[in-house]
Amino acid sequence: MTDVTESPDATAAEPMVRAEQVHKAFGSVEVLRGIDLEVGTGEVCCLLGPSGSGKSTFLRCINHLEKINAGRIRVDGELIGYRERGGKLHELREKEVAAQRRSIGMVFQRFNLFPHKTALDNVTEAPLMVRREKRSVARDRAAALLERVGLGDRMGNYPGQLSGGQQQRVAIARALAMQPKLMLFDEPTSALDPELVGEVLEVMKDLARDGMTMIVVTHEIGFAREVGDSLVFMDEGVVVESGAPREVIANPRHDRTKAFLAKVL
Amino acid sequence: MSVETDSPERARPEPIRAVPVRRPGRWVAVAVLAVLTAMFVNMLVTNTAFNWTFMVDEMFRPPIMAGVRGTLLLLVLSMLLGIGLGVVLAIMRLSDNPVLRGVAWVYTWFFRAVPRLVLAILFGNLGILWARLEFGLPFDRQIGALFGVTDFEARLFGFNTLDILTGFVAGVLALGLSEAAYMAEIVRAGIQSVDEGQTEAAQALGMTRGQILRRIVLPQAMRVIIPPTGNETIAMLKDTSLVAFVPVSAELFFQLKAVGTRTYQLFPMYVAACLWYLALTSVLLVGQYYLERHFAKGHGRSGRAKLKLRGITAEAGGGAGTEAVKS
Numbered sequence: 001m002t003d004v005t006e007s008p009d010a011t012a013a014e015p016m017v018r019a020e021q022v023h024k025a026f027g028s029v030e031v032l033r034g035i036d037l038e039v040g041t042g043e044v045c046c047l048l049g050p051s052g053s054g055k056s057t058f059l060r061c062i063n064h065l066e067k068i069n070a071g072r073i074r075v076d077g078e079l080i081g082y083r084e085r086g087g088k089l090h091e092l093r094e095k096e097v098a099a100q101r102r103s104i105g106m107v108f109q110r111f112n113l114f115p116h117k118t119a120l121d122n123v124t125e126a127p128l129m130v131r132r133e134k135r136s137v138a139r140d141r142a143a144a145l146l147e148r149v150g151l152g153d154r155m156g157n158y159p160g161q162l163s164g165g166q167q168q169r170v171a172i173a174r175a176l177a178m179q180p181k182l183m184l185f186d187e188p189t190s191a192l193d194p195e196l197v198g199e200v201l202e203v204m205k206d207l208a209r210d211g212m213t214m215i216v217v218t219h220e221i222g223f224a225r226e227v228g229d230s231l232v233f234m235d236e237g238v239v240v241e242s243g244a245p246r247e248v249i250a251n252p253r254h255d256r257t258k259a260f261l262a263k264v265l
Numbered sequence: 266m267s268v269e270t271d272s273p274e275r276a277r278p279e280p281i282r283a284v285p286v287r288r289p290g291r292w293v294a295v296a297v298l299a300v301l302t303a304m305f306v307n308m309l310v311t312n313t314a315f316n317w318t319f320m321v322d323e324m325f326r327p328p329i330m331a332g333v334r335g336t337l338l339l340l341v342l343s344m345l346l347g348i349g350l351g352v353v354l355a356i357m358r359l360s361d362n363p364v365l366r367g368v369a370w371v372y373t374w375f376f377r378a379v380p381r382l383v384l385a386i387l388f389g390n391l392g393i394l395w396a397r398l399e400f401g402l403p404f405d406r407q408i409g410a411l412f413g414v415t416d417f418e419a420r421l422f423g424f425n426t427l428d429i430l431t432g433f434v435a436g437v438l439a440l441g442l443s444e445a446a447y448m449a450e451i452v453r454a455g456i457q458s459v460d461e462g463q464t465e466a467a468q469a470l471g472m473t474r475g476q477i478l479r480r481i482v483l484p485q486a487m488r489v490i491i492p493p494t495g496n497e498t499i500a501m502l503k504d505t506s507l508v509a510f511v512p513v514s515a516e517l518f519f520q521l522k523a524v525g526t527r528t529y530q531l532f533p534m535y536v537a538a539c540l541w542y543l544a545l546t547s548v549l550l551v552g553q554y555y556l557e558r559h560f561a562k563g564h565g566r567s568g569r570a571k572l573k574l575r576g577i578t579a580e581a582g583g584g585a586g587t588e589a590v591k592s
Contacts (some may be wrong), residue, residue: 010488065465065468065469092475094472094474096467098471098472098473099471100471100472101468101469101470102470102471104469105469106466106469108462108463108465108466112460112462112463112465112466113466114463114466114481114485115469115485116484118486125470125472125480126467126470126471126472129472129476129480130470130471130472130476159324173464174470175469175470178471
């Protein structure tokens, strides 16, 4: 979108994602209580924490699936969900929010593939409807993406005919089809049988090697250690500890982090 | 009895040929039913009030066939109006806009509360309310009076109510507008049966609300919407007989009754009505069977993943739709 005012401090050093003092409440329940986070371009940031710590909610705030109550979230320098004009925040229109979401891919815990469409049609849907691509162009790119996630022979299958791991890989291809500059993963392997987790993580590692900026909510400590550039540990709506994954995992400074890692490792 | 599992090849045991449990109650029931059926058939044949030859002669005559066509046309038009308006009302009902929600709620409340028979009579008499329908600036005379002009009129066009609201149009409106209220609830149940994650996934891809509804949610809602809509269509076929009170003459029941009144043979014509509605409904039932089978096929293929994920059975999904209809 060209009509969205660029923030004045958008420089070359501007991180891909910059969250400042993000607060979010559902009714009287405060889920996020001041989250500060920066993710540089090409970085992989892993969000760790017990369930109910607000990590999924925070992820959903980044593409405005949830409205935040206070603070600011910028993606590639662009304020998410609002426009700042004359010191006042104006809500963006539905179409403008949709336009912002185009460049932010999201992968869900439960895949959320469209069950009435084949794998190929799942991937071409958004390029056709949102980017108004030509059918042949969208098909070719979708086929290449499905090939990349190892499902070149499954393009005509419906989600119901695929295993969980295959469905999640289709979901990743579907998000990539919009050529996003940021990918959000919300516990992408939590709903999978243990033996199917590897194939999905493999695709994600491949993406990370390719230089994709990623924020991954996960319980896969091994993945965080191997692929992550930074690790953020959250609890009760605040960032408890963050740093280089190896550092945090090997020498957690906070008791809460220690207790959590002791349980999952 | 000792158990021997180590013999490599065990002989296949003899198939069971047990004596089935005797069920004398069934035979008694069959006997009772046989006697009752014989009595009923005997009455059909011997009771002269049925006047079968007269009935068969009369029930296929041109005016009656015109009535059948009229009934089918009423059915199609009122269901089209009902489904179209019903979808719009359902979307309004689920909208973020409180005004739209309120309007849809009031509409549904009114048209579900008033019996169709009363609606039919009411719509047939709308000519009493307005002799002419005119379109233009609202309250034009009052506005004129405000500025001291007594004959100020700002009307674009108009027509005599009776020219437009003929019996047939009034009948279609009464049935269709009432049906829309029920269809709205069916469509709403269908839309709500689609997992919230579907909308979120589509939103995350940058699709707009209209696209999500058209491309993602409604196609999946159809599975839940189709079966109760079949029921509604069958119910509507029978309710077309209510427009006889509008009155509409190009309709099956009106025509059959007219023959009965003219010939003083009312009862055979009522029986003919039963047979006609039975026949037409049976045709619709066959259509509904194939339609449901078609959509069940889609469910078996594509719904399995969801089933695994959410532990929701196909029956629960279908049941949610029909529950909402009854409520």
